[in-house]
Amino acid sequence: MRKALLILIAAGGIARADIYSYEDKDGVVHFTNAQPAHGGHQWKVLYKTGPGRAGIISGAAGPTSFAGCAVSRADVVPATDRAADRYTRYDEHIAEASRLYALPQPLIRAIIKAESDYDPRVVSCAGAKGLMQLMPDVQREQHVEHVFEPRENILGGTRLLRVNANRFKGDLVLTVAAYHAGPGAVLKYNGVPPYETTQAYVKIVLKYYYQFKARSG
Secondary structure (H helix, E strand, O other), X not given: OOHHHOOOOOOOOOOOOOEEEEEXXXXXXXXXXXXXXXXXXXXXXXXXXXXXXEOOOOOOOOOOOOHHHOOOXXXXXXXXXXXXXXXXXXXXXXXXXXXXXXXXXXXHHHHHHHHHOOOOOOEOOOOOEOOOOEOHHHHHHOOOOOOOOHHHHHHHHHHHHHHHHHHOOOOHHHHHHHHHHOHHHHHHHOOOOXXXXXXXXXXXXXXXXXXXXXXXX
């Protein structure tokens, strides 16, 4: 995996929705959500958030290919766990997944936070389940037999992240976008798909990633 997945220079929370990137002489891709000052680096706009041309699983109203979401985008089983220790309850599994698939723990934590707020019982209107909200086809592909079991769910979700990271050469933004919208959509649009929900998802995952990364030092 390229260093691009690990070297992110945007600070703090996500103040802007736009994402900029540049590749340095060593082939390391840098990202920021703050508009770069004109200087020596050749920054380019990776994507701009605007009104999406399609809705997918959740978020703003719009067409959806998931029958369960046609009436309501609300989770079938929403997150209800409010215990403070839920954020550390799965540390062992997250550390194992991080070691096994060579991905940073803050990224895994950010996905879990965005997907289920650390409640392993969540079920979306589209049928995604558990901590990392695995769809039925992902469960089969990643050999997850017990989707609500935290360790299996985290390993399966992280394995999917690893597959996407390999496919998109360690590009963090595209890896996260593919986790939400699927790699086919990312390839189709040659970048983050113009789906409002996917663009919002990438933004919130990056926000959580920076927060968890800062806490881990």
